[in-house]
Amino acid sequence: MAEEVHPEPAKNLKSCGPKGEEQNRNMVTTLTEEDQIVDTMVEAELYVKYECYPQALELLDKVINRYPRYLPAKEALAGIFRRTGQSERADEILREINLISSQMAEEGCQKDVEGGSGAAKVDERRQLVEKIDGIIKEIYDSNYLAQILKISASQLVQSLAADRCIIIRLGQDEGQPSTHEYCNNGIPSSLDGKTARLNFLLLKKVSTSLDPVAVDDAFKDPTLAGCKGILERFNIRALMACPLVYKSKLVGLILVHRCTNATGWSDQERTLFTTVAGHIVVAISNSQQVSADQTMEITDKLTGLYNRQFFEERLSAELRNAQLQNYPLCLAFLNIDHFKEISDTPAAGDKVLHKLGFLVRTNLRKGSVVARFSGEEFVVILPNTRLKMAHQIMDHIRKIVEKTITTDSGNPVTISVGVKEAGLQDKKDLDVVQKELIQRAHESLHRAKRSGREDVRSN
CATH class of the missing domain: 3.30.70.270 (Reverse transcriptase/Diguanylate cyclase domain)
Known part of the structure; x- marks a missing residue:
């Protein structure tokens, strides 16, 4: 069974600043002060809702100046920049968020190491959950199919230390399947029809049980012996295949290839792959609904939460x-x-x-x-x-x-x-x-x- 992770309650705002920052500023974070921060954040979100961006930015700047590592404020700031067409500034804020998250994870990891191997394992699992959550959030942030496919494939390649990702969507009513591919620099495309036999074999393997398949050494796997020429031509040393299942129906297949190294897949990599694949199919379905009905929304307008x-x-x-x-x-x-x-x-x-x-x-x-x-x-x-x-x-x-x-x-x-x-x-x-x-x-x-x-x- 996968190791259980106990989601921790968020720390109070005092713990969000860099080490020693509160003492240097002679600050004492009280419950009343936390209430004020929450009120400020809610007020900022309401300004965003009504597109009063200057007022929202002013409030968020106050929070960030006081608590530089308070991530909800930075995430809201990035959202405003994205809404107002300032993509570069939004990306810069997202890089800051990733850096702060990494620093906080390292600080937590050091404490866990001091606390013993069991705590270190929990922290390792926690970091995996956070990585998966980041990928999923980026996938769901778009309603456009082409962008969802691009983000999904590139994120899987990057996160899994893979070289190639292929997303195959099966055609409805016996229509032709469509394929999207992302390759690292220097990795040749496999979308020339030459890999069709391999892809069909993998699709057949997952279609019965709807379970993912992971192959650590493709050249030596006996079930792939009939595709040895394809594996050698595209240098596919290791691969994973996961069915795309929507409402209990097989609607596609995701493949990842390792070409530049022959290492097998870790348990964490398998977990990340199958988890993200499950959300990719939902995002694809949502994008298709948007194409059919442009009024489709996934968030509640008042609270900003999912609907x-x-x-x-x-x-x-x-x-x-x-x-x-x-x-x-x-x-x-x-x-x-x-x-x-x-x-x-x-x-x-x-x-x-x-x-x-x-x-x-x-x-x-x-x-x-x-x-x-x-x-x-x-x-x-x-x-x-x-x-x-x-x-x-x-x-x-x-x-x-x-x-x-x-x-x-x-x-x-x-x-x-x-x-x-x-x-x-x-x-x-x-x-x-x-x-x-x-x-x-x-x-x-x-x-x-x-x-x-x-x-x-x-x-």
Whole structure:
């Protein structure tokens, strides 16, 4: 079974600055100060929503000047530059984010090494989750098919130390398949029809079980003996193939080749490949829907979180990855208590919804997925997390909300939460698993409501 990673609650803002920075500035980060930062971030996001970019930039600059390593502010800044056509500045901010993330990971890794090999393994897994999350985010940031294919193929080549990536989309209604390829410099293209026999063989291998295939030494693999000439011509020393499955139907195939070195694939590389492949097929499907209906959106306009339609697509991909890699997955529903009383005016209700969305999103580790399900109800996907830990995580979120969000009259806002773990052991159809998981998590939420609210239920 894949090693379980316990998503850690976000550290308070005091820990976001460089070592010793707070002491040098004689700063004391109090809960009130954290509340002010959250309020500032929510206000900045609202300015972005209404395209008041100068005001948003002014607020974000204040936060970044005070907390140079506070990543949510930098991510919002990069988003503004991207929206306003300043791609180079956005890329510069993203490089800063990657650098800071690496520095923080190294600092955490050093602590883990001091704490023993078990902690080091957890940190190694954590870094893998963050790498996967970064790739997935970049893929979902585009609605255009050509860009999704380009980003997906290039990111897989880079992240897997591969040389060539081929994405094959099977034609519908017996139409011709379409192929996209990305190669490193100096690596010849294989899209001249000469590799069709090899690709067909690999497609046949994965089509029955819908499981990925990894070959560490292609020249010596007996199942590929009939394609030895192709392997030698394109110098394919190692390869992986993963089926693209959408709603239980095979719709394509992703291949990666190693040509310049003959090393095999590590467990982490196999995990990254299959996980990212599961999200690529969802992104491709979304782009096709956009082509058919230009009004299709994947985010909720008020909170900036994913919307219900995209959540259902994403949950399907996450469940398939969990089943393939044999790791647990939990789902949590959150509902704001007494929301009708809180939202006596639309502005008051919108402010609470936006602030709750921001708090939940920024207090979960990378790899988690947050969406607005309906009205005052939110949903969280927690991959690689068992029920007991998911309960603790969501109870931590509940306490943060109660301490941080208040109504216009100063009363604390509270939430009720229901949590359930997916039943993947029985190898049921994943559509059935998804439907049951949503239903059971909702039932847990209703139990929390009936018990007096301000509670987390997972039984």
